[in-house]
Amino acid sequence: MLLHDALVSLLFFLAVSFTSADPTFNDDVLGLIVFKSGLDDPLSKLASWNSEDYDPCSWAGCVCDPATNQVTELRLDGFSLSGHIGRGLLRLRSLHTLVLSNNNFTGALNPELTHLGTLQLLDFSGNNLSGRIPDGFFEQCGSLTSVSLARNRLTGPLPVSLSYCSTLTHLNLSSNQLSGRLPRELWLLKSLNSLDLSDNFLQGDLPDGIGGLYDLRRINLSRNWLSGELPSDVGACSSLRWLDLSENYFSGSLPVSMKVLGGSCSFLRVRGNSLVGEIPEWIGELAALETLDLSANNFSGNAPSSLGNLVFLKELNLSTNFLSGEIPQSISNCSSLVSIDVSKNAFTGDVLKWMLFSQSSSRFDLQKRSGNDSFLSNVGFLQGLRILDLSSNRFSGEIPSNIGILTSLVHLNISTNSLFGSVPSGIGGLKLAEILDLSSNLLNGTLPSEIGGAVSLKQLNLQRNQLTGQIPALLSNCSALNTIDLSENKLSGEIPGSIGSLSNLQYIDLSRNNLSGSLPKQVEKLTHLVTFNISHNSITGELPAGGFFNTIPLSAVTGNPSLCGSVVNRSCLSVHPKPIVLNPNSSNPATGPPLGGQIRKSVLSISALIAIGAAAFIAIGVVAVTLLNVHAKSSVSRHDAAAALAMSVGETFSCSPSKDQEFGKLVMFSGEADVFDTSGANALLNKDCELGRGGFGVVYKTSLQDGRPVAVKKLTVSGLIKSQEEFEREMRKLGKLRHRNVVEIKGYYWTQSLQLLIHEFVSGGSLYRHLHGDECVCLTWRERFNIILGIARGLAYLHGSNITHYNLKATNVLIDADTGEAKVSDFGLARLLASALDRCVLSGKVQSALGYTAPEFACRTVKITEKCDVYGFGILVLEVVTGKRPVEYAEDDVMVLCETVREGLEDGRVEECVDGRLRGNFPAEEAIPVIKLGLVCGSQVPSNRPEMEEVVKILELIQCPSQEFE
Structure with a gap:
């Protein structure tokens, strides 16, 4: 690297010297050639850059001023270039646009680049630049109007020198690792139109003064660690159209000054903070709003009726708060709504009653109506609705029979309420619906066959209801289905064979019903299966063989007394021919009667002959195996x-x-x-x-x-x-x-x-020994947390080195006795043997410890990726926190750790899941997020699991500074 830098410096020196001696030579050519010399160009995108060509205007990515033939724009976006951004660009004296985004440039920022007096637009986003933004980077920013350094690995605080860029209109430093407080000088950028500092580690209160940015139209400070109250003068930004302060630690209430943004603000998102109080009535004065997201805060009280004034509103999200009362009837005025999410609150009233009211309806007309069908008889304002989530509230009532008129609906979730009555046949009219979740209600009656009309369905969730009757065969019309959950109902009859035509199915849960009959042979065609749960029914006969069913867990089939096969450890009865009995009274007529008249009874059956033959075969086998062992031991000894x-x-x-x-x-x-x-x-x-x-x-x-x-x-x-x-x-x-x-x-x-x-x-032995060994000493919470973090960092390093472990379990994590550090071991072997072992062997051989196996191992057609390691890590997290093995056997039951912890979380007993040996000596503010992280990593769906680098960041954020629980 030092030799390379020296070479580049030499080229630059020669370029300067040569142009001094020969002023007719093109500076731009020399500058670009020097810049190219420090790059790796794997796709030969810069092949046209030739030092013998004195006209760079035809070179890839170069734009020239036709009057002077000097390079004014250099656009190399997405050229797959790597290396350092060298000093050669300083030769381009007329350059006003420099775009190097979406490449793989590394190293620190060169503060000299902004000293080009003509430079107006600089875009280095989407690279791997690192280190701090130099204090001098913005000191001579000249005529800069737009700067983007987004999606890099820049660290440290924002430089105060930013305030020198008086002409700056767009600043994007998002998706880096910037930290520290926002400098008050930031608000001196009076020309700023757009500011994006999202997805960093910025912290502290927002300084006063933002109200002075009269031209500011868009501000995004989401996904940081900012705290304190929202700035009281934010409403003074009279041009503000987009305000995103989500996923921070802001507290207090919405500032009243916001209501003056009514004529301009179309996007307001403050989700994921700690804002309190009631949603103010003046929210309806923000008449231009198209997106209003107040979710995941601590708002309480009723939803204001003034929401009905937001006639341009497309997205309304009030989820995960403490709101109560009924949904205001005025919401029917919001004729542009595309998405409504009010889930996880305490709303009451008849479900969908608020949909009844429209601008053309009068209260007198409504009082004349009777019957539930009228609920949706006048809902023209909802014809464009695509997402409706009313889950986890206290709604009651029946689902209207003509719900199918919501023809644009893609996502419908009314789960975890108190709905009763039957599932209406009109549900089949939801032709575009991909997700239908009516679970955890009081629904009864049969599942209508018309549900087959919802041909776009991908997920069907009806678990935890009181549904009866059979599973409709017409469900097979929904060919896109990948998830069916009908568990914990009262369904009866056989599983329809037509389910085998749903080739995309990955997750089926029919457990805890009254289903009977044998499994249809057609289910063997479901090659993408990850979960197939038929436990606690009355299924009979033999489990299918091959594919997924070779590795189906016992917990997925238990509770079916007449089910047989190797998984349930119950032999299937076979039909054998009746034994042949030789008549003891018969005699050979050629030889005459037996000597002395004695009759000797001889009864020999086929089964007896088989037993004799088997005994002989076993005896021969024992001798053969003994001889082979002697030979093998001799061979191994020689090796x-x-x-x-x-x-x-x-x-x-x-x-x-x-x-x-x-x-x-x-x-x-x-x-x-x-x-x-x-x-x-x-x-x-x-x-x-x-x-x-x-x-x-x-x-x-x-x-x-x-x-x-x-x-x-x-x-x-x-x-x-x-x-x-x-x-x-x-x-x-x-x-x-x-x-x-x-x-x-x-x-x-x-x-x-x-x-x-x-x-x-590694002297300390395995993690398994520390958790479950006979002489184990109870690990403290801090030791457990550090072990989890160490495993995460080790796995992230392996994944960054393009190595998948495949075999993660407690016995393959070693603990250093001196430092307490966790060390990941036994990696790489599965990859070495993958060409020789098929997946079924790997799933049994590599993942030999029950419970750590990612579900996709059972499906040959699903790609095995690093997400398998993330699944095993999730199980390990739960094992470390709870002190329990991934699977434990009771006298007549099986305890699957992941399921037990998830149930505890749903029941609000998550703290009870922590290892009892800690006796409450642990920080709940750490333990609960860690448990939730373990469950997310252990998700059945690979795409739901985070990358290990994300896991490390999350753990570092979770970690408390307090040493109380050492």
Whole structure:
């Protein structure tokens, strides 16, 4: 890197010197060539940039002034370039537009770039720039009007020098890692039209003075750590159209000054804060509003009737507050509504009654109407509605029979209320609906066959109701369905075979009903299945074989007494032919009667003959296996002896003294003479030195010649590794990994039939031993949290190195006895063996510990990704917090940890899930978010699980500064 920088500097110096000597030479050409010399251009996008061409105006990304032929714009957006943004660009004296966005530029910002007096637009967004924004970056910003450094890795505070950019109209520093307080000088940018500082770590109160930005039209400060009350003078920004302060820590109430924004503000979002009080009546004065999002705060009281004045409103979100009362009837005036979300409040009244009122209706007319069907008889204002979420409130009443007139509806959620009556046949009229959730109500009656008319359905949730009758066969018309949950009802009859035509199905839960009959053979066609739960019914017969059903968990089929198969450990009755009985009184007519007249009874059945044959076969098998074991032990002994011989040779990187494969090859990545002594190698055969056994091998402790301990894993699947080149390539990659939370691989030993992996020795043993061992000492909360954070950092590092673990479980996390650090181990083997083992073998061999297996392992057509590790991490989080194993067996039941914790969360008993040995000695403000994070990571749907880098950030945010619970 130093040589490269020196070369670039030399080129720049030569360019300056040469142009001084020859003023006719084009400065722009030299500047661009010097800039290009510091770049990596994998797609040859800059192939047209030729130093022998003195006219850069035809070069890719360059725009010139036709009068002077000087470069005025350089636009390299999305060119896949990498490297540093070099000084060569300073030669472009007429440059006013510089766009290098969506590349992979690295390094720190060069403060000289803004010293180009002509520069007006600078866009470096979507790169990997790091470090602080230099204090001098904006000191000579000249005529800059637009700056975007979004989506980089910039850190530190905002420079005060920003205030020097008096001509700046657009500033976007979003999606970085900026921290500290907002400088008061920021409000000196009087020309500012747009300010986006979202998705950073900015903190503290908003300083006074924002009201002086009269031209400000758009401000986004969302997803930071800002706190205090909202600025009282924000209403003075008379041109403000877009205000997003969501997901911060703001408190207090909405400032009254906001109501003067009525003529301009079309977007107001303050979700995810701690705002309190009632939603003010003056909210209706913001007549231009198209989006109003007040969700996830602490607002209380009734929803104001003035909401009806917002005639341009398209999105209304009041969810997750403490609002009560009925939905105001005036909302029917909002004829442009596309999305309504009032979920997770305490609203009451008849469900959908508020939909009844429209501008053309009078109260007198409404009083004349009778029957529930009138609820939706005049809802022209809702014809464009696409999202309606009324879930988790206290609504009652019946679902109107003509609900199908909401023809644009895509998402309908009325779950967790007190709705009664039947599911109307009109539900089939929701032709565009993709999500239909009526779960956790008091609905009864049968599920209408007309539901097959909702042909766009992807998710159908009707669990926890009182539905009866059969599952309609016409459900198969909804070919896009991927989720069906009809659990905890009173459904009866057989599971319709037509369900097998729903090829996109991934999640089916029919548990806790009265279903009977055998499983239809057609379900074997469902190749995308991740969950199939039929527990606690009266299903009979044999479970299907193959695919998903080879790995279906016991908890998904338990409670069906007449179900048989290997999963339920119950043999299926077979129809055998009746035994053949030889008549004892018959005789051979050719030989005459038996001697002495004695009749000898002889009864031989086919089953007896089979038993005799089986006994003979077993006896022969025992002898054969014994002989094979003797031979195998002899062979292994020869190979282990060869390993010991190779390890005793004092060479590194090349320990192959002979072409004979028995001697093998020993490689140590350290480059030093870290080899085993002879006694250390022989210890591999000593059971006393065994540390543990896993799905792929046995781990022993031994020592290097200098006495340092190491762990050696002797693979027991050596026959599956066919290619030495592939094995060594993978080992070299793993040997380069260095992270405090990842076990270091120090070397390996290879022969065709024996492979050894040499790891660092971690003295504290496995996480499993610390949690469940016979002599375990109860971990403190702080120790548990640090272990979780260490695992997350280790996994994030592996994923960043393009390595998927596949085998994450408590026995594969080691604890350093000195530091308490968690270290992830046993990674990379599944990838090495993936070409030799199919997925079914991997799911059983690699994920040998029950409970950690991601559901998609069971489906051959679903891609196995890093999200499998995230699932295992989620289960580990719950295991560390609760102190319980992922799956535990009671006398007549199975406890699945993830399900138990989720139920505790839903019932408000989440603190009871924490390991009782802590005796309440833990911070709930840490424990509860950690448990929720574990459940999110352990989601059944891979796309719902976060990336491990996000997990690390979340944990760092959760971590409390208090040391009270050390």
